[in-house]
Amino acid sequence: xxxxxxxxxxxxxxxxxxxxxxxxxxxxxxxxxxxxxxxxxxxxxxxxxxxxxxxxxxxxxxxxxxxxxxxxxxxxxxxxxxxxxxxxxxxxxxxxxxxxxxxxxxxxxxxxxxxxxxxxxxxxxxxxxxxxxxxxxxxxxxxxxxxxxx
Amino acid sequence: xxxxxxxxxxxxxxxxxxxxxxxxxxxxxxxxxxxxxxxxxxxxxxxxxxxxxxxxxxxxxxxxxxxxxxxxxxxxxxxxxxxxxxxxxxxxxxxxxxxxxxxxxxxxxxxxxxxxxxxxxxxxxxxxxxxxxxxxxxxxxxxxxxxxxxxxxxxxxxxxxxxxxx
Numbered sequence: 001x002x003x004x005x006x007x008x009x010x011x012x013x014x015x016x017x018x019x020x021x022x023x024x025x026x027x028x029x030x031x032x033x034x035x036x037x038x039x040x041x042x043x044x045x046x047x048x049x050x051x052x053x054x055x056x057x058x059x060x061x062x063x064x065x066x067x068x069x070x071x072x073x074x075x076x077x078x079x080x081x082x083x084x085x086x087x088x089x090x091x092x093x094x095x096x097x098x099x100x101x102x103x104x105x106x107x108x109x110x111x112x113x114x115x116x117x118x119x120x121x122x123x124x125x126x127x128x129x130x131x132x133x134x135x136x137x138x139x140x141x142x143x144x145x146x147x148x149x150x
Numbered sequence: 151x152x153x154x155x156x157x158x159x160x161x162x163x164x165x166x167x168x169x170x171x172x173x174x175x176x177x178x179x180x181x182x183x184x185x186x187x188x189x190x191x192x193x194x195x196x197x198x199x200x201x202x203x204x205x206x207x208x209x210x211x212x213x214x215x216x217x218x219x220x221x222x223x224x225x226x227x228x229x230x231x232x233x234x235x236x237x238x239x240x241x242x243x244x245x246x247x248x249x250x251x252x253x254x255x256x257x258x259x260x261x262x263x264x265x266x267x268x269x270x271x272x273x274x275x276x277x278x279x280x281x282x283x284x285x286x287x288x289x290x291x292x293x294x295x296x297x298x299x300x301x302x303x304x305x306x307x308x309x310x311x312x313x314x315x316x
Contacts, residue, residue: 004158
């Protein structure tokens with residue numbers, strides 16, 4: 001039988017909060033101002049025009065749903081897989097922008113926020129690591145201190 | 151209590167969970183899209199979007215003044231054979247796809263302190279990308295020619311190689 005990583009509940013909670021809250025913070029401004037997010041997405045010049053609005057409409061809600069699911073440890077594997085997938089897409093977009101020398105705003109947390117750069121790439125790689133930890137692990141059950149051991 | 155343990159893995163349910171979350175998201179997106187006014191069109195009107203090029207856009211008239219003053223170096227960023235298309239006389243051909251090789255050939259003629267005007271076609275992404283590569287290498291990019299070669303021609307700008315144009 002394959003074995004799986006089980007994290008201390010506090011460590012598990014810390015990773016879930018770090019990943020989940022990042023996605024939760026990122027979502028609202030994109031949901032509120034779809035066209036500003038579409039503009040930020042357009043600046044990357046990797047998405048066909050046909051998909052610009054559908055992606056700008058869907059992605060922020062996916063961030064919100066997956067972020068909430070991660071924080072509340074609900075549908076954990078699916079949420080972690082979606083967050084990892086989204087983060088991989090972000091890493092791809094930032095890498096492409098860096099490779100082509102584009103001086104654009106990343107559009108991550110606000111429309112005119114942080115410009116794309118290596119620090120942003122590093123942040124997303126750390127975020128991806130958090131997603132993968134959640135994807136391939138479970139939380140150990142909480143135990144009272146001094147409780148009986150089996 | 152240890153920070154982590156290895157225990158037998160339960161049956162994976164990630165596919166079902168992922169599909170469920172995607173479906174929930176789809177319902178929320180559809181609901182918010184239907185309720186929201188004004189409704190964001192599913193097909194984007196691309197004329198409403200402007201590329202954030204990260205560089206100033208120079209009008210053809212302004213570019214002509216700079217060209218005639220001889221203070222700026224013009225760079226042709228189009229992915230073309232230089233002998234097959236008209237180009238601004240004196241421009242250097244430096245393309246995004248072969249940036250390093252093209253730049254190496256003209257290193258003796260273009261210096262980082264030289265102000266550059268980059269041009270291409272009316273689509274500004276390509277010259278924008280080349281301008282970005284120049285900036286990464288420490289060059290001074292003054293701007294990108296708005297409208298490219300065609301706008302330059304319409305503004306009465308001189309072109310070389312016109313006779314070979316179809």
